[in-house]
Amino acid sequence: MSVSAPALAQRIAFNVPERPAVAGIPQFAHQAGIQIVSPAGLAGLKTHAVIGHFTVEEGLRRLLRSTGLHLVARNGNILSLALSPRVSRQSATKPKPAKPARSRSSFVAAEVSASPPEPDTDIIVTGTVSPERRLDAGLAVTTVSLDRIHELAPNNTADLLKLAPGIWAETTGGATGANIFVRGFPTTGDAPFLTVQLDGAPIYPPTELAFSENTTLFRIDDMIDRVEILRGGTSPIFSNGQPGAVMNFVQRTGTPDLQGGLRLTTTDYGTHRADGYLTGPLARDTTFAFGGFYRTSDGLRNTQFLADRGGQASANVTHEFANGKITAYVRYTRDHNAFYTGAPLIANADGSFGALPGFDPLRDTLIGRDTQHLSIETGPREFRAVDLDEGRGVDLLFAGTSFDWSVGHVRVTNRLNVTKGDANTIGLFTGPVPETLGQYIIDTVARANANGRTIAAAGPASSGQGVIAATGVAIPADRYVLTAGLWSVRESIAAVTNELRVSTTINSGHQLTGGFYLSHYQTGDRRILGNNLLLLAEPNAQRIDVRLDNGVQATRDGFVSAATSQIVGRSKSTNMALFLDDDWAVSERTSLDVGVRLEHQMLRGEVRDVLPNVDFDDDPLTLYNNNGALLLASSRTLGDDAERLSWAAGLVHRLVPGKVTLHARLNHGSNLQSFDKLRIGGQRTQSADVLEAGVDVGVGPIRGSANVFLNRFDGLQFTRLLANADGSVGSILLAGGARAYGLELETTISPTPRWSVELQGTFQDGRYRGFGGNNGNRVVRQPNIHLAVAPVYTTRIASAPLRVRATFTFVGRRFSDVENLQRLPSYSTVDLSLHAGSDRGFYGDVVVQNLCNAFGLTEGNTRVIGAVLSSGPIVARPLFARNFSASIGYRF
Numbered sequence: 047m048s049v050s051a052p053a054l055a056q057r058i059a060f061n062v063p064e065r066p067a068v069a070g071i072p073q074f075a076h077q078a079g080i081q082i083v084s085p086a087g088l089a090g091l092k093t094h095a096v097i098g099h100f101t102v103e104e105g106l107r108r109l110l111r112s113t114g115l116h117l118v119a120r121n122g123n124i125l126s127l128a129l130s131p132r133v134s135r136q137s138a139t140k141p142k143p144a145k146p147a148r149s150r151s152s153f154v155a156a157e158v159s160a161s162p163p164e165p166d167t168d169i170i171v172t173g174t175v176s177p178e179r180r181l182d183a184g185l186a187v188t189t190v191s192l193d194r195i196h197e198l199a200p201n202n203t204a205d206l207l208k209l210a211p212g213i214w215a216e217t218t219g220g221a222t223g224a225n226i227f228v229r230g231f232p233t234t235g236d237a238p239f240l241t242v243q244l245d246g247a248p249i250y251p252p253t254e255l256a257f258s259e260n261t262t263l264f265r266i267d268d269m270i271d272r273v274e275i276l277r278g279g280t281s282p283i284f285s286n287g288q289p290g291a292v293m294n295f296v297q298r299t300g301t302p303d304l305q306g307g308l309r310l311t312t313t314d315y316g317t318h319r320a321d322g323y324l325t326g327p328l329a330r331d332t333t334f335a336f337g338g339f340y341r342t343s344d345g346l347r348n349t350q351f352l353a354d355r356g357g358q359a360s361a362n363v364t365h366e367f368a369n370g371k372i373t374a375y376v377r378y379t380r381d382h383n384a385f386y387t388g389a390p391l392i393a394n395a396d397g398s399f400g401a402l403p404g405f406d407p408l409r410d411t412l413i414g415r416d417t418q419h420l421s422i423e424t425g426p427r428e429f430r431a432v433d434l435d436e437g438r439g440v441d442l443l444f445a446g447t448s449f450d451w452s453v454g455h456v457r458v459t460n461r462l463n464v465t466k467g468d469a470n471t472i473g474l475f476t477g478p479v480p481e482t483l484g485q486y487i488i489d490t491v492a493r494a495n496a497n498g499r500t501i502a503a504a505g506p507a508s509s510g511q512g513v514i515a516a517t518g519v520a521i522p523a524d525r526y527v528l529t530a531g532l533w534s535v536r537e538s539i540a541a542v543t544n545e546l547r548v549s550t551t552i553n554s555g556h557q558l559t560g561g562f563y564l565s566h567y568q569t570g571d572r573r574i575l576g577n578n579l580l581l582l583a584e585p586n587a588q589r590i591d592v593r594l595d596n597g598v599q600a601t602r603d604g605f606v607s608a609a610t611s612q613i614v615g616r617s618k619s620t621n622m623a624l625f626l627d628d629d630w631a632v633s634e635r636t637s638l639d640v641g642v643r644l645e646h647q648m649l650r651g652e653v654r655d656v657l658p659n660v661d662f663d664d665d666p667l668t669l670y671n672n673n674g675a676l677l678l679a680s681s682r683t684l685g686d687d688a689e690r691l692s693w694a695a696g697l698v699h700r701l702v703p704g705k706v707t708l709h710a711r712l713n714h715g716s717n718l719q720s721f722d723k724l725r726i727g728g729q730r731t732q733s734a735d736v737l738e739a740g741v742d743v744g745v746g747p748i749r750g751s752a753n754v755f756l757n758r759f760d761g762l763q764f765t766r767l768l769a770n771a772d773g774s775v776g777s778i779l780l781a782g783g784a785r786a787y788g789l790e791l792e793t794t795i796s797p798t799p800r801w802s803v804e805l806q807g808t809f810q811d812g813r814y815r816g817f818g819g820n821n822g823n824r825v826v827r828q829p830n831i832h833l834a835v836a837p838v839y840t841t842r843i844a845s846a847p848l849r850v851r852a853t854f855t856f857v858g859r860r861f862s863d864v865e866n867l868q869r870l871p872s873y874s875t876v877d878l879s880l881h882a883g884s885d886r887g888f889y890g891d892v893v894v895q896n897l898c899n900a901f902g903l904t905e906g907n908t909r910v911i912g913a914v915l916s917s918g919p920i921v922a923r924p925l926f927a928r929n930f931s932a933s934i935g936y937r938f
Contacts, residue, residue, distance in 0.1 A: 230786025300333020414586025862906025
């Protein structure tokens with residue numbers, strides 16, 4: 047039975063003889079019902095006998111007496127031991143090489159008095175067979191605690207990825223809707239190479255669902271204990287076999303005594319948010335945790351309506367039993383967030399960018415009251431109401447279980463998750479670059495005069511007039527205007543994932559793990575694209591109606607087109623995978639792990655047929671709905687069966703046990719077919735071969751890691767949506783390969799007890815291969831340099847801890863397009879944070895983002911091909927302006 051804090055006083059009958067530590071520690075853990083993570087270098091050490099009735103605390107002290115082993119950390123329910131450097135190894139007969147002892151038993155939720163901690167006591171559970179110290183694991187993994195999340199004050203889930211080297215996250219879309227790139231993997235947007243997990247289970251396995259990348263589906267609150275971000279390594283073997291990166295959120299679980307917290311947050315842009323949680327016992331071996339958040343906000347840009355509104359409720363129950371535990375959880379999210387796309391700017395001849403007169407690129411947005419409630423035309427006399435304040439929203443239910451059980455050297459785990467709900471997007475998506483109204487009318491006259499039916503009905507046009515659609519006020523011809531599509535994307539998703547693992551250790555030092563992964567997921571969506579509006583290039587843009595001098599109406603209520611693309615379909619897929627991993631302790635300091643995964647996918651779906659270029663009202667005197675996409679009653683059925691073989695191998699050498707670890711890894715992984723790719727006839731799989739090597743250090747004042755990587759991509763593809771001159775939405779399928787190499791740094795240097803410096807950086811070069819004329823071009827949208835340096839000062843005022851952090855971030859040049867014609871210049875930002883606590887449970891955080899109001903672009907005009915960022919008016923997506931947030935909380 048797992049031991050809770052009150053149970054430490056209970057006496058247990060121990061029968062652990064004096065024996066080598068590699069055997070004595072697991073035997074003690076098994077009898078006590080606790081989980082112990084041991085360091086390397088136990089060869090030659092013996093633990094003392096523990097025979098009789100003792101509490102766990104008394105027994106552990108007896109077991110470790112004079113061994114030099116001591117407790118250094120408890121992360122949730124897991125204990126970690128370290129070896130004091132002063133201890134010399136006994137010259138006793140050397141036992142067989144053994145991997146660091148790792149108990150397969152249940153967990154303890156108690157503090158045991160211990161010596162001062164050793165370096166790097168983080169315990170990770172992502173990418174490992176069983177919990178391991180991060181320094182010993184030999185993986186490129188970043189851990190972020192809840193307190194660190196508070197000090198970052200992320201605007202969305204993807205903002206946390208800024209703390210992990212090797213990952214570039216564009217988060218200027220608002221509280222959701224990020225674009226995420228991993229280690230030079232080529233993609234034009236969304237996040238196909240990132241999987242979000244909840245307690246080790248993927249929340250939605252197909253990461254290539256357009257408009258619904260994984261971080262968009264997940265919200266952070268104080269029910270999160272920590273997040274672990276794994277890059278490469280063993281990720282192609284376990285879970286859904288993601289070849290890129292895994293972002294695993296570990297939930298807060300119950301406690302043996304009543305605990306809780308409340309945190310209130312406000313910002314200078316009108317946020318009002320409350321987070322809370324409560325944990326405690328339900329019965330002798332059963333605990334609970336409950337919490338969530340609710341938030342409203344005016345948004346980081348002025349939308350003229352409530353930009354963000356919604357919340358989340360989470361609950362879990364944990365029951366501990368002999369040699370194991372099971373946790374059941376449920377999490378419901380209902381949240382709506384305004385989505386910000388590009389803004390009108392001016393490109394200068396020297397390559398710099400500035401504000402279009404009257405439009406603040408850091409604070410303003412095109413969306414506003416005039417575009418909030420409109421109706422889009424989807425067919426003859428068919429209209430659909432859309433509301434921009436829905437934004438990119440989710441209405442999702444997550445539920446699942448985590449099961450852990452062990453007996454002797456056998457450990458069984460099972461991770462189950464169910465996801466069901468809606469993930470919709472209502473947004474204003476920018477298209478071609480701004481131009482004057484006069485030029486737009488000239489182009490419209492030319493288009494009308496090229497239409498034979500229009501000429502026959504009305505004769506040729508020579509000019510036209512533009513007016514504000516809502517008021518009829520005339521607009522001067524020299525005003526800048528642009529078109530933007532009011533897109534409606536409604537997606538219903540459902541997924542069930544389950545991963546079963548069985549691990550055992552055999553005498554030869556091999557830890558074998560076999561597993562079975564099963565997922566079934568489905569989508570049903572209707573995407574209505576096009577619906578282009580003619581807008582003034584101004585904050586909270588007003589709609590424009592244009593009428594030509596021959597009586598032809600070019601617009602309807604500001605719309606210059608109807609729905610020019612409609613995708614209505616549904617799909618389902620069943621994925622089954624078997625995997626096997628062998629973690630072999632070659633010697634007391636060196637281990638070799640090899641894993642293989644074989645997966646089969648059965649993908650089925652159907653999509654409604656569409657007739658393009660239909661005149662919805664069959665009226666030659668109206669231009670605004672001449673190129674509609676008409677949804678037909680017929681449909682086509684699609685299907686694909688695919689297999690993938692993934693493998694990974696790693697060599698880990700603990701050069702100085704507990705202080706310096708070297709590792710080298712090679713893996714092969716792929717993304718299987720997605721329905722979007724199948725629908726447009728794309729290739730089946732995208733494969734990647736990744737070689738990485740690194741060092742993890744925890745010596746004196748230095749804690750950190752450095753990793754180098756070399757990637758090769760084959761069969762990679764992505765779809766690029768284009769805004770055509772006639773207002774329609776087109777797409778092109780890009781396919782080929784790429785190569786990338788880089789260096790990742792993640793280091794903290796603490797020269798004094800009060801001062802430390804945090805360094806996190808990525809230096810990479812990724813280039814396309816086999817992309818025709820784009821061969822050799824830089825991989826799209828990923829900087830060659832991304833560096834963050836943060837001096838941190840920690841002190842105490844009376845009994846209150848105080849921590850001040852200033853973060854300087856530099857982002858190098860990028861290209862917004864695969865043709866490398868849209869260059870995005872480098873930029874730098876400064877962020878500040880202040881954390882204060884008290885010994886009475888109160889704490890507070892103040893965060894200032896973009897202190898210096900830096901102007902930087904995260905995205906160019908991705909829906910237009912060509913050098914459209916070279917000079918004159920352009921469309922691009924800039925950073926947010928300086929903003930403040932403050933929170934105050936209380937824990938008991």
